[in-house]
Amino acid sequence: MRNIILAPLLFVSLLALGGCSIGDSSSPSRFYVLTPMPEGSEAVSFEGEPPSVGLTRVQIPSTLDRPQMVIYTAPNEVKYNEFNRWSEPLSQGIGETIRRNLLVLMGPGKVSAFPWMQTFPRDYNVQVIVQEFGAYTYRNEVVLRAVYRIERLDGGDRETVAVSEVTYTQPIAGNTQNFDDIVKAESQTLIRLSRDIASEIKKLDSQAEGSGDDGKSKEDSATMPGKDDTADAGKGMLKSHYRTISTE
Secondary structure: OHHHHHHHHHHHHHHHHHHHHOOOOOOOOEEEOOOOOOOOOOOOOOOOOOOOEEEOOOEOOOOOOOOEEEEEEEOOEEEEEEEEEEOOOHHHHHHHHHHHHHHHHHOOOOEEEOOOOOOOOEOEEEEEEEEEEEEEOOOOEEEEEEEEEEEEEEOOEEEEEEEEEEEEEEEOOOOOOOHHHHHHHHHHHHHHHHHHHHHHHHHHHHHHHHHHHHHOOHHHHOEOOOOOOHHHOOOOOOOOOOOOOOOO
């Protein structure tokens, strides 16, 4: 008899303890996006009309290809934070952030990302392979290491005109465990990468203008639809080569 009485009481107690979560659909996770540079930031100054650029898909290593944010807590230790996540696939977020940065640096309508519009002529393709991207909390800094490749398009012809491996470190402001500060620092490294890409394109475009580019105008030399379709995006470009997790 006693057991029969206690059973309902135990159920009511458990229900009371869990009542605060019943019907509560909120999640403890926080979701983040990378932040592009502000509109009105200083643009790159070209001698003439800025060239048109196509950005291929950004490639990232498998260690980063997940929604959880990556934190390096020791030279040979990596942690994936279950409660602080990216709101979109990281490769997509990095690509869109670089694209928007380049639009600010090169001018509206000058940058398209794959899959680009069929009517978009391009003077250059840019490929970015991210090798390292994350917060090293034990060093209080964010690191971005990447390879970018620039390809000049001339009608149906392609020519690799620049390949560069770059590394950027950015201090994390405030508390190293504050993910708002971590994402801000990561966004800053992408701004620095975007500025370097735009500056390299400026240099290449200036050299092409100086050589006369065989007397062709940019409209003549830019790749038009049909000559470099989306099916060929990234064709002949760099193969992925990623470093290991250890930070040396």
